[in-house]
Amino acid sequence: MSETMSIFSPALSARFDALVAKYPVKRSALIPMLLYAQDEIGYLSDAVIAEVAERIGITELDVRNVATYYSMLRFKPAGKYNIQVCTNISCMLRGAYEVYERFQDELHIGHKGVTPDGTFSLEEVECIGACCWAPAIQVNYAFHDELTPNDVPKILSEYKAKANGSVKNA
Amino acid sequence: MPRLVSHPDEVKIVTKRFGMGAANIDKYIELGGYESLKKCIAEGPDWIINEMKASNLRGRGGAGFPTGLKWSFVPKQSAKPKYVLVNGDESEPATCKDHLIFLHDPHAVIEGTMIAGLAIGAKVGFIYLRGEYRYLLEIMEKAVADAYAKGVLGKNVLGSDFEFNVITQSGAGAYEVGEESALMESLEGKRGVPRIKPPFPAVVGLYGGPTVINNAETIATVPHVIAMGGAAYAAVGSERNGGTRLFGLSGHVERPGIYELPMGYNLKKMIYEVGGGVRGGRGLKAVVPGGSSTPVLLPEEIDIGMDFDQVGKAGSMLGSGGVVVIDDTTCMVEFALRTISFYQHESCGWCIPCREGTDWLKKSLTRFHAGFGTEKDIDNIAYLAQNMLGRTFCPLGDAAAMPTAAFVKKFRKEFEDHLNGKPCAFAKHMELAVV
Ligand SMILES: Cc1cc2nc3c(=O)[nH]c(=O)nc-3n(C[C@H](O)[C@H](O)[C@H](O)COP(=O)(O)O)c2cc1C
Ligand code: SF4
Ligand code: FES
Numbered sequence: 021m022s023e024t025m026s027i028f029s030p031a032l033s034a035r036f037d038a039l040v041a042k043y044p045v046k047r048s049a050l051i052p053m054l055l056y057a058q059d060e061i062g063y064l065s066d067a068v069i070a071e072v073a074e075r076i077g078i079t080e081l082d083v084r085n086v087a088t089y090y091s092m093l094r095f096k097p098a099g100k101y102n103i104q105v106c107t108n109i110s111c112m113l114r115g116a117y118e119v120y121e122r123f124q125d126e127l128h129i130g131h132k133g134v135t136p137d138g139t140f141s142l143e144e145v146e147c148i149g150a151c152c153w154a155p156a157i158q159v160n161y162a163f164h165d166e167l168t169p170n171d172v173p174k175i176l177s178e179y180k181a182k183a184n185g186s187v188k189n190a
Numbered sequence: 191m192p193r194l195v196s197h198p199d200e201v202k203i204v205t206k207r208f209g210m211g212a213a214n215i216d217k218y219i220e221l222g223g224y225e226s227l228k229k230c231i232a233e234g235p236d237w238i239i240n241e242m243k244a245s246n247l248r249g250r251g252g253a254g255f256p257t258g259l260k261w262s263f264v265p266k267q268s269a270k271p272k273y274v275l276v277n278g279d280e281s282e283p284a285t286c287k288d289h290l291i292f293l294h295d296p297h298a299v300i301e302g303t304m305i306a307g308l309a310i311g312a313k314v315g316f317i318y319l320r321g322e323y324r325y326l327l328e329i330m331e332k333a334v335a336d337a338y339a340k341g342v343l344g345k346n347v348l349g350s351d352f353e354f355n356v357i358t359q360s361g362a363g364a365y366e367v368g369e370e371s372a373l374m375e376s377l378e379g380k381r382g383v384p385r386i387k388p389p390f391p392a393v394v395g396l397y398g399g400p401t402v403i404n405n406a407e408t409i410a411t412v413p414h415v416i417a418m419g420g421a422a423y424a425a426v427g428s429e430r431n432g433g434t435r436l437f438g439l440s441g442h443v444e445r446p447g448i449y450e451l452p453m454g455y456n457l458k459k460m461i462y463e464v465g466g467g468v469r470g471g472r473g474l475k476a477v478v479p480g481g482s483s484t485p486v487l488l489p490e491e492i493d494i495g496m497d498f499d500q501v502g503k504a505g506s507m508l509g510s511g512g513v514v515v516i517d518d519t520t521c522m523v524e525f526a527l528r529t530i531s532f533y534q535h536e537s538c539g540w541c542i543p544c545r546e547g548t549d550w551l552k553k554s555l556t557r558f559h560a561g562f563g564t565e566k567d568i569d570n571i572a573y574l575a576q577n578m579l580g581r582t583f584c585p586l587g588d589a590a591a592m593p594t595a596a597f598v599k600k601f602r603k604e605f606e607d608h609l610n611g612k613p614c615a616f617a618k619h620m621e622l623a624v625v
Contacts, residue, residue, distance in 0.1 A: 090364050151440040
């Protein structure tokens with residue numbers, strides 16, 4: 021696919037060209053492609069679905085059918101920093117709900133809410149594989165572990181500074 | 191960064207390179223890495239499978255299937271290409287051991303994959319990581335690129351005529367994809383709905399070719415089995431349960447973390463000595479021994495050896511090795527509700543007993559915990575769970591039903607205490623306990 025036609029950056033476009041060639045069948049690239057597209061565009065917009073479908077050679081309906089299965093894929097924008105608080109058993113026992121409530125209080129948003137300025141969104145999520153370092157959260161892909169509610173303001177101000185400064189989306 | 195812990199009772203085999211910078215390929219080689227691969231290239235497939243059988247290594251993904259035996263099921267001749275598939279979906283609540291392996295020793299995963307490939311006659315291996323593990327995927331991808339650059343991967347592995355390639359893959363959030371046939375579907379770019387068995391993956395797997403699927407810890411153990419020799423590895427563990435396991439202590443324990451202990455290590459000792467006991471010196475109420483799908487044990491049931499057979503005899507399962515310690519401030523109804531909420535959320539919806547069963551269990555438990563339960567509910571919850579068992583398309587249905595049945599059976603009194611609108615003695619956040 022020529023770069024001028026793509027909605028993705030030249031770097032991501034090139035990455036996708038390599039990705040579809042790396043498997044025995046093209047379609048194996050579908051799920052990582054959707055995730056990487058979402059990382060760049062923010063969500064799976066109609067344009068993202070259309071271009072991914074074309075690159076793989078399947079219908080848009082087929083892409084949507086697969087995409088709706090996976091919980092990390094979304095069809096609406098999230099905040100620039102998506103805060104995912106694990107409340108599953110190991111985290112729950114060590115105060116995950118208290119951490120989650122503190123995020124709600126600080127951000128004035130609930131599950132899947134986005135702050136009005138678009139900087140943060142909040143999600144209660146299932147186990148993220150950091151149970152021995154509970155309670156744990158992910159901000160986009162970055163892990164923060166062994167948290168207490170009092171760690172919440174500091175985490176938020178760090179990301180706020182990043183959002184305002186020149187630091188790129190982590 | 192996940193904290194590393196240590197205890198004198200540990201036997202560090204799989205974790206021995208943790209914290210030593212072994213993600214760097216030169217360091218890995220300096221520490222003896224890729225020597226087992228060399229040995230396997232020289233000795234050949236039959237020898238490898240014999241060593242694996244002798245090791246009594248059993249799958250660390252949950253079911254504990256003997257690894258050598260699994261590999262021996264792959265037909266020698268096949269019209270279609272064969273594959274090795276490494277399961278790094280790691281999504282069973284209370285499980286985070288593969289996380290540390292990818293972080294500290296990614297080349298052990300590559301080396302193990304290559305040895306499995308050599309044993310079954312595959313030229314390609316896939317390493318699938320859950321989508322949340324992006325930083326670990328990047329570590330794995332760098333390790334793979336370094337291995338190609340060093341001539342470890344590629345057409346002529348370490349100068350031999352063995353060819354092997356590794357492809358890394360990211361998931362995008364789905365517990366069910368950890369089930370082996372759903373994993374193959376996902377890798378083929380589809381929804382993670384499981385396949386009917388038979389045929390088993392060893393015969394018809396990925397892209398229709400014979401496929402060996404192993405957990406990431408199982409695969410990372412393989413080079414060590416080869417280095418030590420199968421019999422020596424077996425000798426470390428208990429009867430029919432070779433070697434060590436990466437046990438994950440979490441919950442109300444003083445020193446949570448991943449500890450590598452011999453198979454058969456006493457559970458009580460693990461909690462009180464290795465883990466430093468219950469947090470704040472409180473009383474122990476219950477222990478979930480092997481990830482959230484394994485039936486809960488009472489304090490008087492934990493004087494057992496942690497291997498597949500002994501935990502099975504105690505009425506639970508060793509599962510993924512994630513030990514959850516629960517103290518006497520915990521509401522077991524809430525704990526049961528949080529557990530079933532997960533399985534309800536993750537049910538792929540393909541078969542009715544699981545889709546409807548998990549939904550009804552979650553609804554009943556939510557209502558029950560909120561104080562609107564009736565006497566009849568208690569038996570109904572148990573009845574529902576009992577009727578899911580063995581009636582679902584894949585084991586996720588059992589994984590949801592088994593712990594629920596155990597919670598009701600072993601903590602019936604606590605369920606009864608919730609009756610008649612009585613406020614839960616422990617409740618803090620019942621209205622939130624639903625994702
Ligand atoms: C619902 C479900 C989820 C599973 N999740 C995982 C997982 O995240 N990681 C894993 O290694 N095995 C998981 N398994 C087990 C796999 O199906 C398979 O048995 C395992 O990967 C085989 O590897 P092993 O023989 O090395 O244990 C899961 C099974 C079920 C039924
Ligand atoms: S048991 Fe549950 S997860 Fe498995 S196929 Fe049925 S609905 Fe899907
Ligand atoms: S239970 Fe929270 S990370 Fe696993």
